[in-house]
Amino acid sequence: MKVVPLLKRIWPLMPVLASLAFILALLLIFGADPATAFQALWQGAFGSRDRLLGTLAFWIPLALCAIGLMLTFTAGLWNIGVEGQLILGSIGASWVALNLKGQPAWVLIPLELLAAMAAGALWAALSALLKTRGKVHEIFSGLALTNLAIILTNYLISGPWQPPEGGSFRGTQPFQEAALLPRLFDSRFSPLSLVLMSIALVIVAVLLGNTTWGLKLKALGRNSRSAFLLGVSSEREAVIAMMACGALAGLGGAVRVLSWFDSLRQSISGGIGFLALLVVMLSAYRMFWVPFVAFFFSAVLQGSITLQLRTQLHSSLGGILTGVLVLLTLLFGDYNHLRRLRKESRPDE
Amino acid sequence: MNDTLLVRILASIALQAAPLMIAVTGETLTERAGVVNLSLDGKMLMAAMTGFVVAYTTGSLILGFLAAALVGALFALIVAFGSITLKHNQVAIGFVLTLLGADLSAFLGQNFTRLPGPSVGKFAVPYLKDLPVLGPIFFNQNAIFYFAILLVAAAWWWLFRTQPGLHLRGAGERPEAAFARGASVTRLRYLYTVLGGALVGVAGASYSLGIKIGWSEGHTAGLGWIALAIVIFGGWSPARGALGAVVFGATKSLATVFQQNVQGVSVVAFNTLPWLLMIGVLLLVSSDWVARVANLLPPRLRGGFLRLVQVTPPRALGVEFGQE
């Protein structure tokens, strides 16, 4: 009889073990030495000062997106367009960086960040309005807007923002030094971005936990009919939640161009927005877990780059690990849910 | 006359539309039974990769297509199990599988990128191929095109002209009423989710074995998402869905053709087309202002216009069914 509580306690670890086993199987099939592979994964994430800083630097925009998504998920919205909102943020920041020449950093950086947030919010607002006014589901509008953002980036890089030395499809010319976020030890990690992310984390946590607005979002997400009868205006709150998420994703986009890179690049996002959706799902939609899960994701993905260098295996292995983990957790992670289902299917007991 | 630019463009549109038609038909069957399988994009990537790799290593196209169908069915089975049996959110599972499919296909197919491989060839229908204009567009086509057309017709017949088709639509429309008429809703939903997944698998393989031959990371380039939107635009009917597939196929092949033949036309404008079109058609079929526009028409035309434009999803789409 004591078995059940123990099983219940270690249950959430099952998906972790199962997904590691899945990766192990893949490694063996592809003839890689698992020990080498997992070592590479670890060292790629934490093996040296620079690598740790790289993991931190990748973590920040991912966490920013995930924090924003907490708002939209709470309101019951599937903001898949967060990827595009991040890209628009990158474009917004780049626009300021490329057009305001000769200004000091303390002028440039706030303007860049503001432009990025505004651009992200604008892209999110389009999605929100298409939903509330046009009844187009946010999944489709978000996806279309993401692809449009990618095309816009490519257009800018190969057109108006082309470097003077000629047509490179890879990126704009590097921004002036004053436009970039100050970075630690020449790495890609900017302490300022960590500060901004922490502030965002606290603000959103407070908004969700301690304000009437957060409560309204929660009500809307759980039962929009009852929320309406209790006086919550669904359109207004949905649009604001989407725009706030877009602003945070935009901020993440600014961090991508101003500290991870030094210019606007072709695949500026690296799929961070989509990953952030997985982060929030794996966090079971709880704010407390979001930064930790995001950090775990960042470590796995950074590690898998080193993995590719050392074993010649494709770096998507990191994505597979996180994807399988999220899938198994979604399906089997909730012990109580599974027990309830078992009970329902055997009503005689 | 049979080799003018226009005829070549039309023939290419028909071919580009074929995999979309197959995928749209598969997902339409699934959604008609009441299940949303959002994992289309991931499934198509996995299937495109599997189809090519299997055909490349075995040299058999048939095995390639079968393997792709199996992979699609397997992904669909996960969605069915998660949503019907475990009663989880269909959208969440579908989305995770989409991302997972992208990564998994990139990893598993890493040793097979950019290789020349076997491909489905053209098949000219005797006599008909010599028809002016129609011949080269419809009767001297890739075999995939014929399959797509036959599939759309068969699915339409199955849905609207057979007893099992009535059961299928009933399960997605009003499961409790279908149950009262003797249908096993759970079994039907499993069946059509898996069947729909297999068809999407075939669609993925037909892309890598017939249209853009070979494999590369992200090979199908958002095709799955576009198919999902076409299912809605098509009003959950295979025939209208096929029409939608042609419209989207046109944007794709026009982009290619113009890039090759016309100077000074921005590629960017053409790349945006499918996505702008996606938002546009969804607005058209679901927003309220269509009804408002309809009110400006004379009353005699109003009903027909609305029937033509607006669509209603199966009423129990995404709704769980549990008998008491």
Added chain:
Amino acid sequence: MHIELRDIRKTFGDVRANDGISLAFEPGRIYGLLGENGAGKSTLMKILAGYQPADSGRILLNGQPAHFATPADALRRGVGMVYQDPLDFPPFTVLENYLLGRDRAVNLDFRQAAAELRAILDRYGFAVDMDAAIGSLSLGERQQLELVRLLAGGAQALILDEPTTGISASQKDALFATMRRMAAEEGKSIILVSHKLEEIQELCGHAFVLRKGQLVGETALPCPNRALVEMMFGQVPERTPRPPAAVEQPLLEISGLGVRTQRLTVGDINLSIRRGEVFGLAGLEGSGQALLMKAVAGLLPAASGRIALDGLDITHLDYHQTRAAGVAYVAAGRLEEGLIAGLSLTEHILLAAPRRDQTFFIRWGAARETTSGRIALCEVVGVPDSTAEQLSGGNQQRMLYAMLNEGLRLILLDQPTRGLDVRSADYIWELLYARRREGTAILFYSPDLDEIIERSDRIAVFSGGVMSRIVEAARTTADELGHLIGGQQ
């Protein structure tokens, strides 16, 4: 076919819907199954029709025990049921709907089905456009089609659940004529589930009456209405005379109001409710009372007429604006309409507060204190941090009252004491009366005639979308209301 039910039991959660019911139906006769809402009629009939299994008990057809796994099973054995909300497929054509589940052949033979359907329709004098979509038909036509489908499937016993709700008088006459013919000429057993006394009296030869899950009486018909009402509701209790509302000023003035939905049209309502008045709406569910309340609340648009609150025209205000004007609407849905699963009681109280009292930051301490007070006042068994779905049904109902704000002008209540025992219901009404002393008026609907007579100052009765004359609660009787519910003026 001889049908016998023996000791049927069925519980939902802690509610005993059927508590050991035994009865029998003979072929060639028409039965009425009577009872107020929640008496267990529908549950019993769904068990007989195979839609849900009984927890225990037996069904005997011609003396042979029968087990139905599905309604299709039951129909194969000759038992068919027409549900109040017909179990058909609105976007399908009449023929498709008829064909679904008809046989096992893969290919649909529309022509043969059309001939078959036409023949049955003609035999019973029904006229339905066979190319139309089910969704475009009237409720009466949809019922006819369900009936036809069951007859074609070989039904020997037919159950009709509230078949006359929402159908026209002529359709009703056609339906009744058909039922008489089927019983007399074809020897079918027919069971009419209803709480409309007049119809039962008109059509049936025998009535069974259920109350609270038990068979409380049976009688040959016709018989005096009063006897049936007493069986349905128990003894009509002695009423304490209700003093008229304290203030005579009119508060809510409704003139010429019309409301239209797909199922029902309510026309030309004229009503004036005074400050501090308790106004009861009686009638069967779906007769128009709910539409009136929703129109006043701003949840349904008024098709015509005017609604004024304290002289202010609120006809075209939306729900949120009406709410801000001091009108509260309490729906019957609890966890669907009103409460939010997963949110704590404190969070409910915070959300329900008027906008001017909502602060940007939530002061949890104060909010919990307020909630403690409110839930103590309304006797909700729970703590401020309990979530809504953790409460029992009765406590969820009381929670809806705890969420009512101060200083309301009008409270609209849909089934105010559903699922409450007598003592809690009394207490809720005590709280509501306390508000009427401040001038708040109350407009409510209840399926329970006793409650309406006992609690209201004045009463109006709805029948098929038409509102009766207004009666004084102190001077009316259950008999009079029964007549009005049956549609007689």
